[in-house]
Amino acid sequence: MGRKRQLAENAVHGIFLMLGQVTVGCVLLITVxxxxxxxxxxxxxxxxxxxxxxxxxxxxxxxxxGILPFILTSIYGTAGAILFGVPVGFFAAVYLAKMAPANVxxxxxxxxxxxxxxxxxxxxxVGMLVLVPGIRAxxxxxxxxxxxAAIIVLSIMILPSIIKVSITALEAVPKEYxxxxxxxxxxxxxxxxxxxxxxxxxxxxxAVVLGVGRAxxxxxxxxxxxxxxxxxxxxxxSVRFLTTAxxxxxxxxxxxxxxxxxxxxxxxxxxxxxxxxxxxFFLKGQKxx
Amino acid sequence: xxxxxxFILTTALALSIIAGCAQKTSGTVTTDGSTSMEKVxxxxxxxxxxxxxxxxxxxxxxGSGSGIQAVLEGRCDIGLSSRDLKTDExxxxxxxxxxxxDGIAVIVNPDNPVSDLDVDTIAKIYTGEITNWKDAGxxxxxxxxxxxxxxxxxxxxxxxxxxxxxxxxxxxxxxxxGDVITAVSQNPDAIGYASLASVKDxxxxxxxxxxxxxxxxxxxxxxxxxxxxxxxxxxxxxxxxPAQKFFDFVTSPDAVELISNAGAVxxx
Numbered sequence: 001m002g003r004k005r006q007l008a009e010n011a012v013h014g015i016f017l018m019l020g021q022v023t024v025g026c027v028l029l030i031t032v033x034x035x036x037x038x039x040x041x042x043x044x045x046x047x048x049x050x051x052x053x054x055x056x057x058x059x060x061x062x063x064x065x066g067i068l069p070f071i072l073t074s075i076y077g078t079a080g081a082i083l084f085g086v087p088v089g090f091f092a093a094v095y096l097a098k099m100a101p102a103n104v105x106x107x108x109x110x111x112x113x114x115x116x117x118x119x120x121x122x123x124x125x126v127g128m129l130v131l132v133p134g135i136r137a138x139x140x141x142x143x144x145x146x147x148x149a150a151i152i153v154l155s156i157m158i159l160p161s162i163i164k165v166s167i168t169a170l171e172a173v174p175k176e177y178x179x180x181x182x183x184x185x186x187x188x189x190x191x192x193x194x195x196x197x198x199x200x201x202x203x204x205x206x207a208v209v210l211g212v213g214r215a216x217x218x219x220x221x222x223x224x225x226x227x228x229x230x231x232x233x234x235x236x237x238s239v240r241f242l243t244t245a246x247x248x249x250x251x252x253x254x255x256x257x258x259x260x261x262x263x264x265x266x267x268x269x270x271x272x273x274x275x276x277x278x279x280x281f282f283l284k285g286q287k288x289x
Numbered sequence: 290x291x292x293x294x295x296f297i298l299t300t301a302l303a304l305s306i307i308a309g310c311a312q313k314t315s316g317t318v319t320t321d322g323s324t325s326m327e328k329v330x331x332x333x334x335x336x337x338x339x340x341x342x343x344x345x346x347x348x349x350x351x352g353s354g355s356g357i358q359a360v361l362e363g364r365c366d367i368g369l370s371s372r373d374l375k376t377d378e379x380x381x382x383x384x385x386x387x388x389x390x391d392g393i394a395v396i397v398n399p400d401n402p403v404s405d406l407d408v409d410t411i412a413k414i415y416t417g418e419i420t421n422w423k424d425a426g427x428x429x430x431x432x433x434x435x436x437x438x439x440x441x442x443x444x445x446x447x448x449x450x451x452x453x454x455x456x457x458x459x460x461x462x463x464x465x466x467g468d469v470i471t472a473v474s475q476n477p478d479a480i481g482y483a484s485l486a487s488v489k490d491x492x493x494x495x496x497x498x499x500x501x502x503x504x505x506x507x508x509x510x511x512x513x514x515x516x517x518x519x520x521x522x523x524x525x526x527x528x529x530x531p532a533q534k535f536f537d538f539v540t541s542p543d544a545v546e547l548i549s550n551a552g553a554v555x556x557x
Contacts, residue, residue, distance in 0.1 A: 059439040060455040142431035227461040252440030
């Protein structure tokens with residue numbers, strides 16, 4: 001009887017192990033595939049002209065493959081989204097975690113979850129129909145499809161991850177800390193910002209990094225509002241991100257153009273690896289702190 | 290005697306199988322050429338395969354020049370070209386049959402007072418030589434150029450007809466006809482292009498040198514932003530049975546609707 005049980009135990013263990021390996025296998029497969037298909041074009045074009053070249057004309061008679069405009073656009077766009085999204089998300093999280101009455105909190109939290117569940121194409125469509133004409137009218141520019149439109153869309157899209165992770169971090173702060181602060185005569189606001197927030201800082205930092213990851217990887221919504229011309233980034237100019245550079249040309253591409261798109265994907269992948277490393281660093285800090 | 294009867298019966302059955310096969314066409318139809326014809330030829334190929342289960346249809350998107358070369362060298366049954374054959378190509382023993390016309394409408398916002406442009410002005414607008422609508426007969430407002438992504442057949446068609454290849458100063462490069470139409474409908478100063486079949490009421494197609502883009506003006510050639518989709522075959526060699534059947538099918542009235550659904554104007 002005992003042996004039979006042991007056997008079943010081992011079998012279940014094996015199945016779980018295998019299923020667990022599927023994820024690892026996928027990551028490995030994608031990494032190997034991206035590196036293998038991204039390297040040849042970089043070799044042919046040259047690393048410096050590829051990363052630092054500032055013109056992208058993949059189908060011209062004399063094609064040039066410089067992706068500096070895409071890299072800078074992705075960095076500026078993500079930074080802009082963080083600039084707008086983090087203050088809003090952070091203060092919303094402090095309010096919801098510490099100050100909001102229970103019923104307000106319930107409604108607001110489900111609204112945030114709903115925001116997280118909206119497909120990115122819907123963000124893009126609303127951006128295209130409302131935001132782009134709005135920017136055009138408000139700033140008197142010839143066309144509203146611009147870096148600014150993309151930044152606004154991205155900052156709304158990263159709000160849910162920032163708010164939710166920050167709330168979790170703030171709620172994990174031991175109540176004794178706050179009670180002690182209040183007992184010493186600090187006002188509730190002082191307590192939240194001088195005691196709770198510093199105690200939850202690594203969790204909040206992780207929330208910001210998660211937002212960065214979401215912003216840099218978004219393609220669909222950005223493609224619909226940013227105009228997609230391969231310009232150097234400027235707030236009211238039409239710009240192309242790393243993600244949209246890959247997705248907009250992939251369907252008809254061939255030869256070196258296609259390989260170069262894989263190289264762009266590889267660059268994007270490296271960015272995301274960096275962000276993940278940063279996220280791990282902050283989460284580790286949270287455990288130790 | 291019984292053995293003999295069996296033999297006769299078996300032979301008859303075997304023969305009837307072969308006879309049955311002969312009535313159905315089987316084999317492959319290979320096409321090679323223009324990437325712009327992908328949608329049209331894809332739709333036709335799919336419908337043809339659905340009707341003829343034993344025939345495999347292949348399409349190799351290489352470009353008009355390569356497609357013509359492929360027919361000449363016998364590497365495919367039918368070449369696909371999105372331009373007329375040149376005289377030296379016809380002289381090498383090739384025949385071009387116009388399958389359809391690809392009409393490209395130049396669209397502006399309905400609020401834009403400009404209703405007529407000529408090809409030269411359109412080219413100047415797209416290359417950035419004219420940047421304000423007042424130089425093209427409209428308000429004093431900067432022109433916003435909307436186009437398609439690199440590699441798109443519509444972009445290739447538009448740029449090659451207007452002679453602006455690789456020189457267009459796009460403000461927006463969108464990945465679908467629908468997005469181009471939406472963008473133009475949202476911006477009163479925008480200009481864009483889209484295949485004739487997909488133009489909707491939210492935008493207005495301008496007349497080109499006084500000719501409105503319609504199926505009729507595209508077919509008779511009076512609307513100039515258009516190009517033919519040509520089936521290229523060898524003049525003195527007849528097609529294989531399945532290829533001939535495909536050729537007859539796509540030039541028949543049955544194909545007209547498939548062609549217009551794919552965004553082109555059938556020639557027939």
